[in-house]
Amino acid sequence: MGTAQILFWSLTALALISAIMVLVSKNPVYSVLWLIVVFFAISGHYILLNAQFLAIVNLIVYAGAIMVLFLFVIMLMNLNTETEPQKSIWMKFFGVVAGGLLLSFFISFVISSADLKGKSAQLKEGEIGLIKTLGKALFNDYVIPFEIASILFLSAMVGAVVIGKKD
Amino acid sequence: MQHIWIVLGVLFVLLNIAAGLIWLERRMLAMWQDRLGPNRAGPLGILIVLADTLKLFFKEDWIPPFADKWVFITAPAIVVASVLMSFVIIPFSPSIIVSDLNVGILFFLAMSSLGVYSIVLGGWASNNKYSLLGALRGASQMIAYEVFMGLSLMGIVMLTGSFKLSDIVNAQKDVWFVFKQPVALVIFFIAGVAETHRLPFDIPEAESELIAGFHSEYSGMKFGMFFIGEYLGVTLISAMTATMFFGGWLGPAFLPPWAWFFIKTFAFILFFILLRASLPRPRYDQLMETGWKVLLPLVLLNLMVTGAIALWIRG
Numbered sequence: 264m265g266t267a268q269i270l271f272w273s274l275t276a277l278a279l280i281s282a283i284m285v286l287v288s289k290n291p292v293y294s295v296l297w298l299i300v301v302f303f304a305i306s307g308h309y310i311l312l313n314a315q316f317l318a319i320v321n322l323i324v325y326a327g328a329i330m331v332l333f334l335f336v337i338m339l340m341n342l343n344t345e346t347e348p349q350k351s352i353w354m355k356f357f358g359v360v361a362g363g364l365l366l367s368f369f370i371s372f373v374i375s376s377a378d379l380k381g382k383s384a385q386l387k388e389g390e391i392g393l394i395k396t397l398g399k400a401l402f403n404d405y406v407i408p409f410e411i412a413s414i415l416f417l418s419a420m421v422g423a424v425v426i427g428k429k430d
Numbered sequence: 431m432q433h434i435w436i437v438l439g440v441l442f443v444l445l446n447i448a449a450g451l452i453w454l455e456r457r458m459l460a461m462w463q464d465r466l467g468p469n470r471a472g473p474l475g476i477l478i479v480l481a482d483t484l485k486l487f488f489k490e491d492w493i494p495p496f497a498d499k500w501v502f503i504t505a506p507a508i509v510v511a512s513v514l515m516s517f518v519i520i521p522f523s524p525s526i527i528v529s530d531l532n533v534g535i536l537f538f539l540a541m542s543s544l545g546v547y548s549i550v551l552g553g554w555a556s557n558n559k560y561s562l563l564g565a566l567r568g569a570s571q572m573i574a575y576e577v578f579m580g581l582s583l584m585g586i587v588m589l590t591g592s593f594k595l596s597d598i599v600n601a602q603k604d605v606w607f608v609f610k611q612p613v614a615l616v617i618f619f620i621a622g623v624a625e626t627h628r629l630p631f632d633i634p635e636a637e638s639e640l641i642a643g644f645h646s647e648y649s650g651m652k653f654g655m656f657f658i659g660e661y662l663g664v665t666l667i668s669a670m671t672a673t674m675f676f677g678g679w680l681g682p683a684f685l686p687p688w689a690w691f692f693i694k695t696f697a698f699i700l701f702f703i704l705l706r707a708s709l710p711r712p713r714y715d716q717l718m719e720t721g722w723k724v725l726l727p728l729v730l731l732n733l734m735v736t737g738a739i740a741l742w743i744r745g
Contacts, residue, residue: 292501292554299547319536323580327543328573331550335569338554338562394533394593 271311278304291337295330302326316394437528444517448661453479455661455703462707483654491650498555505552506652509545509659513666516541520669521595523679523687534595535587538670539580542625546572548659549627549634553644564643567714568634571624574721579621581729582614585736586674599678608675613732615675617725622667624717626660628702630709633717668698 281300288294302325309318390396401409453468453476460467471477493499519534521527531537546569553565587593589610590601598607608615624631635643645656672678672694681690712720 292498296501296551315531315533316536319533319540322540323536323543327540327546327576331543331546331569331573334547334550334554335566338550338565 267311270307274304274307274311278308292334295333295337298333299326299330302330313390314393316397433528436526440517440522440526440528441514444514444662444665445658447665448658449479449483451661451664451699452482452657454699455706458700458703459707462704486651486654486657489650491652494556494558494647496557497647498557501551501555502647503652505548505555506648506655506659508551509548510655510662512541512544512548513659513662516666517662517669519595520666520673521599521678522691524596526688527596530594530596533593535583535593535598539576539583542579542666543572543576545625545659545663546576548656549644552648552656553634556644556647558647560640560642561644561646564634564636564640564646568627568644571627571631571633571714571717574718575621575624578617578721578725578729579625581726581733582617582621583674585611585614585733588733588736588740595673595678599673599680602677602680606675606677611675611732611736613728615671617729617732618674619667619671620725622671623702623705624721626663626667628660628664629706630711631717632711633714636711664699664702665695668695668702671698 278301281297281304284297285294285301288297302321306318306321306326309315309321456478457467457475459465468475468478471481493502516538518528519531519537521530549568549572550565553561553563553568556562586598586607589607590598592598592601601607627634632643634640635645637643640646645653648656669691672691676694677690678694679687679691681687681693685693
């Protein structure tokens with residue numbers, strides 16, 4: 264087992280354990296912190312797949328900006344165990360069923376796919392995650408979807424401002 | 431083997447600079463404000479560094495019983511770790527660089543955006559209303575100024591065509607980027623001051639309103655970590671300004687490259703201290719308004735003009 268393999272498995276374990284901790288933490292602030300750890304582990308996977316740009320952007324956007332806003336909101340809401348609304352047993356039951364179905368779907372997909380079998384890390388292979396190739400692909404082949412997505416973001420921002428305004 | 435020596439050397443130099451800045455800042459502040467400053471311990475009072483650090487180490491390391499213990503302990507570590515990680519990409523000279531990443535600037539932005547967690551978590555875990563107010567201010571201030579900081583550097587990336595810091599330094603052989611991107615320099619530096627939450631933008635700690643803001647409850651070496659993190663942040667922003675806008679290690683050959691780098695960096699550190707000595711603190715809403723209504727349009731305009739000119743020159 265090479266270094267890449269060891270890194271891959273430890274990152275995988277870290278991602279899975281922290282993802283479970285996100286769910287089982289009683290305190291919502293702890294959930295957010297564990298989610299940040301998940302993003303770090305996934306960024307590590309991106310680096311193992313030779314996609315440095317994706318790894319860094321994942322850190323900047325998710326760990327650096329979105330999760331800070333999450334924390335911000337959760338701290339302001341002052342959630343704690345006493346005020347947390349209790350969900351009914353049926354909600355939990357159906358949640359487990361739906362989540363389990365989704366999980367089994369993904370597992371069957373991974374098992375049946377020949378491309379994914381026995382592959383973990385691809386150091387120095389493939390170039391799609393590098394800035395140059397990604398930029399060229401986005402602005403040549405996918406320029407229209409890219410621009411539409413940016414207009415969608417802009418309208419979402421304008422919408423948030425309009426809704427947030429008092430009258 | 432050489433690699434390990436570079437890492438250890440950079441760490442050693444940085445931590446000593448951060449400690450030495452305690453003395454430098456207090457002496458310079460005193461000079462500019464017509465006071466004497468620390469002058470008792472050792473020549474020119476330089477042993478104040480030793481006295482201050484010893485005092486921090488021997489103070490009781492108190493964790494308030496009402497605080498959230500683990501988050502309280504983690505917060506000061508995050509600030510030092512994230513700033514030290516940023517130094518990975520700083521080229522001190524052509525050969526002294528820990529790792530010349532091909533996503534260098536983005537790595538710097540990612541690490542500086544992680545620094546905000548120390549403020550938010552430290553303020554939240556202290557379980558104190560002044561700390562929480564400081565944390566909320568810090569979060570919104572740093573998220574806002576991060577945006578301008580990133581955008582102000584993108585003009586340079588356009589001109590160089592690379593995120594690598596060594597490429598950016600080499601692209602300044604003829605003309606420093608300060609002459610090509612003056613607006614970006616001003617915005618980057620303002621954002622840098624806001625990111626390190628130094629005076630005049632030390633609104634998260636504003637001692638006249640919030641006691642000590644997010645680190646009100648911290649004492650001993652945990653407070654020392656925030657302190658060292660702040661000085662390391664000042665050094666980092668100064669080093670980045672020198673690298674991005676003032677040619678980094680480039681300079682006439684009578685001095686070695688690393689000496690040029692340190693001279694430029696120290697010039698900006700002194701400028702940081704001068705800002706602290708001379709400027710009053712703005713109000714919180716003024717800071718946010720200036721950011722979003724003045725700096726953001728300016729930086730976007732700068733980006734568009736740079737892009738247009740770069741395209742026009744290349745034909």
